[in-house]
Structure formats: structure tokens, C-alpha cells
Amino acid sequence: MQNSENLPRLGRLAQAGEYSGPIDLKSYEANQLAHWLKKMLVIRYAEEKIADKVVDGTISCPCHLAIGQEAVAVGFCESIRPSDRMFGAHRSHSHYLASGAPLDELFYEVRGMLEGCSKGFGGSMHLYAEKQGLKGTVPIVAGTVPLAVGAALAAKMDGQRKKDSSNLDVGVAFFGDGATEEGVVQESLNLAKVYNLPVVFMCENNLFSSHLHIDLRQPTDTVARFAAAAGIKCEVVDGNDIVAVADASRRLIEHCRSGGGPVFLEAITYRWRGHVGPSEDRDVGVRRKDDLDVWKRRDPVRRLVDSLVAGGKFTSAEFDKLQIEVKDQVETAWAKTNTGTYPAKSMLLDIVYSSKAQEQII
Amino acid sequence: MTSYGEAICKGFEYLLEKYPEVFVIGQGLWSPWYVGNSMTDLDVKFGKDRVLDSPVSENACTGAAIGASLCGYKPVVVHPRIDFMVLATDPIVNQAAKWAHMLGGQARPSVTIRGIINRGGEQGAQHSQALHSWYAHVPGLRVVMPATASDARDLLIASVLCEDPVVFIDDRWLYDLKDDLGPVIEQDLSQVGPKVRRAGSDVTLVGASYSAQLCELASVELAKQGISAEVIDLRVINPLNTDVIVSSVKKTGRLVAIDGSWGNCGLAGEVIASVFEKLGPDHFKCAPLRVTLPSAPAPTSKFLESEYYPTTDKIVAQIRQKFFSNRIEKTLFAEAVR
Numbered sequence: 001m002q003n004s005e006n007l008p009r010l011g012r013l014a015q016a017g018e019y020s021g022p023i024d025l026k027s028y029e030a031n032q033l034a035h036w037l038k039k040m041l042v043i044r045y046a047e048e049k050i051a052d053k054v055v056d057g058t059i060s061c062p063c064h065l066a067i068g069q070e071a072v073a074v075g076f077c078e079s080i081r082p083s084d085r086m087f088g089a090h091r092s093h094s095h096y097l098a099s100g101a102p103l104d105e106l107f108y109e110v111r112g113m114l115e116g117c118s119k120g121f122g123g124s125m126h127l128y129a130e131k132q133g134l135k136g137t138v139p140i141v142a143g144t145v146p147l148a149v150g151a152a153l154a155a156k157m158d159g160q161r162k163k164d165s166s167n168l169d170v171g172v173a174f175f176g177d178g179a180t181e182e183g184v185v186q187e188s189l190n191l192a193k194v195y196n197l198p199v200v201f202m203c204e205n206n207l208f209s210s211h212l213h214i215d216l217r218q219p220t221d222t223v224a225r226f227a228a229a230a231g232i233k234c235e236v237v238d239g240n241d242i243v244a245v246a247d248a249s250r251r252l253i254e255h256c257r258s259g260g261g262p263v264f265l266e267a268i269t270y271r272w273r274g275h276v277g278p279s280e281d282r283d284v285g286v287r288r289k290d291d292l293d294v295w296k297r298r299d300p301v302r303r304l305v306d307s308l309v310a311g312g313k314f315t316s317a318e319f320d321k322l323q324i325e326v327k328d329q330v331e332t333a334w335a336k337t338n339t340g341t342y343p344a345k346s347m348l349l350d351i352v353y354s355s356k357a358q359e360q361i362i
Numbered sequence: 363m364t365s366y367g368e369a370i371c372k373g374f375e376y377l378l379e380k381y382p383e384v385f386v387i388g389q390g391l392w393s394p395w396y397v398g399n400s401m402t403d404l405d406v407k408f409g410k411d412r413v414l415d416s417p418v419s420e421n422a423c424t425g426a427a428i429g430a431s432l433c434g435y436k437p438v439v440v441h442p443r444i445d446f447m448v449l450a451t452d453p454i455v456n457q458a459a460k461w462a463h464m465l466g467g468q469a470r471p472s473v474t475i476r477g478i479i480n481r482g483g484e485q486g487a488q489h490s491q492a493l494h495s496w497y498a499h500v501p502g503l504r505v506v507m508p509a510t511a512s513d514a515r516d517l518l519i520a521s522v523l524c525e526d527p528v529v530f531i532d533d534r535w536l537y538d539l540k541d542d543l544g545p546v547i548e549q550d551l552s553q554v555g556p557k558v559r560r561a562g563s564d565v566t567l568v569g570a571s572y573s574a575q576l577c578e579l580a581s582v583e584l585a586k587q588g589i590s591a592e593v594i595d596l597r598v599i600n601p602l603n604t605d606v607i608v609s610s611v612k613k614t615g616r617l618v619a620i621d622g623s624w625g626n627c628g629l630a631g632e633v634i635a636s637v638f639e640k641l642g643p644d645h646f647k648c649a650p651l652r653v654t655l656p657s658a659p660a661p662t663s664k665f666l667e668s669e670y671y672p673t674t675d676k677i678v679a680q681i682r683q684k685f686f687s688n689r690i691e692k693t694l695f696a697e698a699v700r
Contacts, residue, residue, distance in 0.1 A: 085433055119466025126464040135432050136465055140456045146422040147457065150429025150437075157435065160411060161382065171429065184452070187422030194417060343466075351467030352501050353601070354525035355552040 007220040013238060013268045014207060014221050016294035022307035023241045030313040033304065034322070036078070036242050037314075040070040040301050041326040043094045046103055049330050050093070050110055050124070051278035059110050061123035066094035068240075068272035071300035072204050073098035073174075075245030076265070079253040080133055085151035086172040087144035088137030090125050091271075095137060095174050101129030104333040113340035120343040121351070137174075142182035145201070148173035149188045152199035152262070159259070170256045171199040178209025180223040189230040192262035200256055201227065201264040202249075204239060210275040211284040227264035239267030240300040270295040367537035369511040370400040373518035374438075376546055378408040381436060384522060387414040387423055388440030388476075396442045397478065398537050424450035424475060428458050428527070431473035436522050444477035444531065445491045458527035459502035474521045479533040479571070479622070481660060482667060490660035492623040494570070495632070497529045498600035504528045504551060505600040509559075509574035511541030513597060516549060524551040533572040533622075555603035558610065562592035565616040565685055568607055568633050570596035573620045579674040580620075580681065587678075589686055599629055604636045611637055615647035616685050620677060625654035651684045653677055 012018040025033060047067050053059045066073070073094035080086065080099065088095040096106055101117060109116030110124045118128045125139040135151060138144060152171030159165035179185055180203065192199045203223055207214050214221045227234035233255060235248045245267055252263035272292065274281025282289045308314035350356045364372065377384045390396025392405050392415040405413040416423045420441060427439035441447035447454075454475055462470045481490035498505045506521050506528055508514040514532060521528040528551065559574065560581050567577035574595035581591035592610045596602070611617050617637060619630035630652040638650065653672050661670055 085429075087429070116466075118464065119468065121466040122464055128465040128468055130469065135429075136461065136469065138457070138461075138464060140452060143425075143452055143457055146425025146453065147429035147432070149422065150426030150431070151433045152429075153426055154430040154433035154435050157385070157411070157430075184421045184425065187417070187419035188425070190417055191419055191422045191426060195414075347467070351463055353504070353552065354462075354470055355550075 008222055008225065009220050010222045010236070010268060013236070016291040017297065019238050019240065020297040021303070022310050023243055023303050025307050025311055025313070026243055026247070028243065030308070033308055034314060036074050036246070037301070037304055037308070038322060038326060039074045039098060040242070040304070041323065042103065042329065043070045043073065043097045044301060045326050045330045046097060046106065047093055049334055051273065054278050061110060061112065061125070062276050063110060063124040064091040064276050065273040065278070066091050066271060068295070068299070069204055069206060069269045070094055071242040071245055072239045072267045072269055075242040076202055076249045078246045079250045080172070081169070082131060082133045083169045084133040084172060085148065085155065085169065086134045086174065087148045087151070088127065088134065088174045089141065089144060089176065089179070090139035091176070092127055092137035092174065093124065096127045096129055096134060099129055099132035099134045101132045101134060103329070104336050107334050107337045108340050111337055111340060112342065113337060114343045115340050119347070142175060142179035142185050145173040145175055145179065145185050145188045146191070149192045149197060149199050152192065152197035153195060155198050156195070165259045168198040168257050168259060170253055171197070172202055173199065174202050174204065176209065177203065177205040177207065177214050177223050178217070180226055181209070181217060186226065189226060189232060189262070193230045193232055196261040198256040198259070199262045200253060201232070201262065203264065203266045204269055205266050206269050206271045208271065208275070208288070211281070213287050222266060224264065224266045232262050232264050233260070234264040234266065236266045236268070239269035240298045240303065242300060242304055270298065272296065363540040364511055364543045365399070365537060366511040366514045366532070366539045366541070367399040369515040369541065369543060370518055370532060371402055371404070372543070373515040374401060374404055375407070376519055377522050378404065378412060383434060384436045384438070385412045385414065386438045386440060387416055387427055388442065389416055389418060390442050391415045391440060397440065398534060400532070400537070401440070420446055420449035421453060425453040425457065427473050427475070428453055428461070428471045431471040432461070432469055436472050436474075438474040438476055438522055441475070441477045443480050443489060444493055445488050447475070447477045448493070450475070454497065454503070454529065455500050459500045462526075463502060470525045471527050472525045474528045474530050476530045476532070479531060482535065482671070484662045484664055484667065486662040487659035494531050494599060495623055495628040498602065498629060498632070500600070502527065503600055504598065506530045506551070506598050507571035508532060508597065509536070509571050509595045511539055512543055515543060516546065517551070517554065517597065519546060520549040520551040520554060523548060531571065535572045536575065539575065551598070554598050556594050556596045556598070556606040558592060558606060559595045560591070560593040562590040562614065564590045564614055565618060565681060566592045566594060566607065566610040566614045567618045567620065568594045568596065569620040570599055570629065571622070573622050573672070576620055576672060576674060576677060580677040583674055583678045584681065587682070589681070602632065602636065604633065604640065607633065607637050608640050611641060612645055615645060617646070617650040618653065618681055619650065620653040620672060622672065623655060624657055625652055626657065628654060630654050648685060651680060653680060
């Protein structure tokens with residue numbers, strides 16, 4: 001038996017101030033990288049808009065922002081296709097937007113409007129984008145992890161029925177480091193492995209669960225050991241390096257698609273805002289106050305831009321132009337919601353069951 | 363004649379034969395004894411890819427069934443004891459029940475969660491519970507409790523074909539009950555509700571599953587004593603349709619709700635409250651009666667077990683005492699005079 005001193009630790013990956021320089025762009029084309037940059041900016045500016053609207057009271061539902069973590073969602077979704085089945089959690093604006101789902105429908109949704117992605121019934125924490133492969137995001141911690149395993153079971157059965165298991169759709173569970181403290185994650189890892197299911201456990205380890213640092217919750221700061229215990233192929237990456245995330249995601253997802261069984265990706269990142277709402281929560285919990293500014297130097301957006309500019313693939317002027325373009329896109333999408341409508345009162349009862357309330361014998 | 367347990371098995375055979383998107387997952391499905399005779403040889407007939415025995419993971423297996431149901435499948439997850447299904451409460455109550463509503467009605471988990479009530483035989487507090495009222499409390503779940511062999515087969519089929527998440531609860535004490543099964547007619551579960559099993563005019567007896575059987579047995583006994591009882595089998599307890607009960611009580615003026623679970627916040631109380639709410643006191647000849655378990659966990663000792671569970675004799679005695687003590691005295695008096 002190992003004691004906690006023998007457990008692997010993240011080391012530099014978890015240390016504020018490390019990995020702040022440019023990233024290795026490998027052989028990626030400028031177009032591809034600019035496309036990722038734009039998606040990351042959409043997430044960041046959309047969430048900044050949401051934060052502002054929480055502050056001014058236009059939005060009243062609880063909003064958990066992923067500012068600072070954009071590279072994980074964008075890099076990961078690069079290898080996802082619409083027939084895949086992704087499940088998210090409470091902090092899933094980034095997953096929704098990275099999947100390619102419409103920005104305006106997210107904005108309508110956080111205002112509780114019928115035009116929203118969940119018809120105004122979801123708010124920030126319950127998002128749906130079937131066409132993009134996002135089956136749903138809901139906030140019970142770890143609650144969707146077994147659902148993703150079941151979606152992968154369905155994908156495996158699809159392969160068996162088509163008699164072709166060489167290019168399977170995958171189930172995806174997005175979850176945080178805190179979720180690994182729930183028993184159902186351990187059950188899910190075990191189940192996925194014994195059934196050899198094409199499921200990707202995509203853990204964003206931002207070192208915090210609500211206010212509490214992982215060192216106060218677990219005997220070590222990395223959660224990959226749970227995958228290892230279940231015999232599941234796993235990688236640990238710098239989640240603020242979009243190229244590293246995209247490459248690892250592609251490798252792991254391909255492994256899944258070809259019938260190799262479940263995979264686990266632990267991406268180390270850091271959220272800039274508090275657990276919920278627009279505040280930075282500097283006064284909450286251990287370490288956060290001192291670390292936040294240093295962690296901001298590992299900004300996934302800034303590092304990509306610096307690398308692009310340093311590599312001559314992008315000019316500062318082009319970046320300025322892109323920022324303006326994305327800000328305009330966000331403003332335009334938000335403006336649309338001012339003429340949105342609320343769900344009809346009858347929907348409250350009518351969508352509880354598949355048959356409308358008045359058609360049932362109740 | 364087909365027994366209740368065999369009828370469930372026939373329901374599974376029908377579904378697995380006709381619908382390739384149906385599969386079954388749960389503990390003990392490759393074992394000959396876990397679920398009585400209700401799933402015998404399904405894995406042999408339909409393959410271990412469609413009848414999946416599982417690790418000891420109620421939570422993850424139920425969640426997985428829900429996930430698969432969102433991807434075009436119609437899974438049935440089997441909990442051989444409903445006590446252990448408590449470990450799957452999050453996926454049932456937080457996920458399946460609310461999924462459609464949280465996402466604006468755009469996606470529905472068409473999953474069936476089968477829980478088996480299995481008690482008696484000194485099994486004790488954690489191997490005896492009947493927790494159906496918990497699930498019936500939650501909007502979004504349909505909760506089905508068959509009392510006859512025909513319903514066991516046909517309501518299982520209706521549950522699995524239903525687009526909504528269904529908690530299907532069967533009772534091992536009913537497994538030997540026999541029925542003539544006709545051909546399968548697929549039913550729309552949203553149209554299935556309480557049914558009058560026996561017509562009567564003096565008192566209305568209401569129960570679900572094994573309690574509905576107790577109502578029938580009690581009605582036979584009551585008839586011998588000159589009391590005409592109408593028996594209503596609830597069949598579906600969420601959403602609960604009380605129309606049939608309301609009509610019956612209008613006629614009888616007396617209501618007895620029998621439930622094999624506890625009284626507080628339970629099914630029997632719900633039946634009485636909703637019927638009373640609709641009818642008002644004028645329709646009642648006297649206060650309604652609830653027959654439930656004592657407010658204690660199930661004991662192990664068989665001596666205490668016989669105290670614990672409602673039986674036909676106990677129900678008949680309570681009904682006579684509560685509603686017909688005058689009539690009984692008169693009958694006894696008349697007999698004495700004769």
C-alpha cells in the first residue's frame with residue numbers, strides 16, 4: 001500500500017506562475033489556431049457579458065463561469081462530432097459554446113426565455129444542444145457521469161447492431177476534480193471498463209471545489225489515479241495549453257472510437273471567477289487570494305496569442321480586430337434577447353410527461 | 363394459467379423479441395434465483411449483450427440506463443430488492459424524473475426502473491421495504507404497481523414502451539398468483555389508471571399491488587358477513603387518478619385505503635386526502651380508515667413479523683369495528699333471536 005507521500009503529484013502543473021510562456025503550436029495551420037482563438041474569445045466575452053448582467057440584475061439564475069478554463073472545452077470539442085453524446089455539469093457554458101451551439105440561445109436561456117436552448121426551463125445550469133451532440137448539462141455534482149457511460153453503452157450497441165465497431169460515437173462526461181470525490185464516479189469508471197465502453201472522462205481539474213482547494217479534500221492534487229485504478233488509459237495535460245489539450249483529446253477519443261474502451265483526460269486549469277457568480281472570490285478559501293493573479297499569467301488566450309504573434313502567424317493588429325469582431329458578436333446576440341418571450345404558463349405542467357397534462361387521466 | 367412471476371418474464375420476452383432497442387441491466391440477471399422466476403433464461407434466449415448482469419453499482423447502472431435511454435434505447439434497469447434501489451436515488455429522482463422538464467421538454471429518458479418488493483421470512487429491516495410512496499411523490503416519474511399476473515405482463519410492456527421514466531414495482535408475495543393471460547395488447551401508459559376489481563355498495567377498499575390483493579381477499583370475507591365491498595386496484599400511483607375512487611365513495615360513503623408501507627406521508631394518506639378533497643364531508647358516512655404498517659422498521663423475528671404486516675383477518679376486523687359495529691351487533695342480535 002502506498003501512503004500519501006508516495007502518491008503522484010502534479011508538481012509544476014499545479015503551481016501558480018509555472019507554464020506562463022508561449023505554447024508549442026506544433027505544425028498547426030494559422031487558420032486552425034485562429035479558429036480556436038476565436039472560440040475561446042467567444043466563451044470569455046460571453047461569460048463576461050453574463051457576469052455583467054448578473055451584477056445589474058438582468059440575470060437572476062446562478063451562473064458558474066469558466067473564464068480561464070476556455071482552452072479545455074475548445075481543444076477537446078475539436079475532436080467531437082455531432083453524433084457523439086456529451087454531458088456537462090453546473091459550469092458548462094464553455095462546453096455548450098465549444099460544441100458550436102448558438103450563442104444567442106445561451107443568452108436567452110440565462111434570462112429564462114422560451115427562445116433559449118432549453119426553452120427557458122434550464123437557465124445557466126441546464127443546457128441542451130442536441131444537434132451539436134450536447135445531450136444535457138445539469139448541476140448535481142457527478143450526476144451526469146454515469147449518464148455518459150450509458151450513452152457510450154448505447155454507442156457500443158449501435159456498433160454491434162451495425163456490425164461495425166471501428167468508428168464508434170463516444171459518450172463524454174465533463175466533470176471537475178470535486179466530482180471524483182463522489183462514489184458514482186468510481187462506480188462509473190469501473191462499469192465503463194468492465195463493459196469496455198467508448199466513453200471519455202473529461203476532468204477539468206481547476207484545483208478547487210467551490211471554496212476548498214484539492215489539497216484539503218484529497219491526499220494528492222491529481223485525480224488520474226482513479227483512472228489508473230480502473231485500468232483506464234489516461235493522460236494529464238496543461239489545460240491552459242490548447243494545443244496540448246487538442247492533441248491529447250484527439251489521441252484519446254480515437255482510442256475510444258476504435259473500440260479500445262474508456263479513456264480519461266485530466267486537464268489542469270484554474271477558474272478566474274468564484275464558484276458561482278461574477279466575483280473573483282479572492283476572500284474565499286485557502287490560497288486563492290495569493291494565487292489568482294499569478295495564475296492569470298497562465299491565461300490560455302494570452303498564451304495562444306503570444307505564440308501566434310511570436311511565430312509570425314498572427315499580428316497584434318489582427319488580434320485587436322478579432323477581439324472587436326467577437327465583442328460585436330456578443331453584443332448583437334445579447335441585444336436580441338431584449339425582445340425575447342417567456343414560456344407560457346401552461347408549459348409548467350404540459351412538459352412534465354410526454355403526454356400533455358390535459359390529455360392524461362389525471 | 364400463468365403466474366405473476368412468469369407473466370413478468372413473458373413481458374420481457376415480448377419486449378426483447380419485438381423491440382431491438384430494449385435491453386435489460388441489473389444485478390443477478392444471469393443468476394437463476396435473484397429475481398424469482400421473473401427473468402428465467404432471458405440471457406440465454408436474447409444474449410448477454412442485451413441482458414446485462416452488472417457490478418454492484420446501483421447508482422452507476424441506473425444512471426447508465428438513463429444515459430442510454432437518451433440515445434435511442436429503451437432500457438430496463440432491474441433492482442432485485444427495492445431497498446438497494448435507494449442507492450440509485452440520485453439518477454431516479456434528480457436525473458430521470460426532471461430531465462425532460464429541465465431541458466424544456468426536448469429530450470425524454472424512456473427508461474424503466476424495476477424495483478422488487480421482497481419481504482417476510484425474517485429478512486429484516488433492510489430487506490423488507492416498500493418505498494413506492496417516495497417515488498410517487500416526484501413529478502416526472504410514472505409509478506406502476508401491478509396486482510395481477512395480466513397487469514404484471516401488460517403494464518411492464520406499457521412501461522417500457524412509454525416515453526417517460528417509469529418506476530415499475532412488483533412484489534414477490536404476488537409471484538404465485540395466477541391469471542389467464544390473453545394476447546398482448548400494447549397500452550398507452552398515460553391512459554392506464556385505477557380499476558374496479560369487484561363491485562360493491564357498502565364500503566370502498568383501495569390498494570395497489572399486494573395490498574390490492576388483500577382488498578380482494580378481505581372483500582370475500584366481508585361478503586360472507588353480509589358486507590358488500592367495492593375493490594379498487596390503483597395500478598398506477600403516479601400520476602394518481604382518483605376519479606374511480608371518488609365515484610365509488612359517492613356510492614358507498616365509506617373509504618378504506620390499504621398500503622403495505624408506512625402511514626406518514628404515504629400512499630394511503632394520499633388516496634384519502636385527495637378523495638376527501640374532491641367529495642367533501644357530506645359524502646362520507648364516517649371518517650375514512652387507513653391500514654398501513656406500524657411506524658417501525660420491519661422486524662426479523664417471525665413472531666413480530668406476523669404482528670407487523672396487514673393480513674386479511676386484521677383488515678376485516680378493523681373494517682367491521684370501524685364501520686359496521688352496529689350492523690354486526692344487529693346481525694348477531696337477529697341470529698340470537700332466530
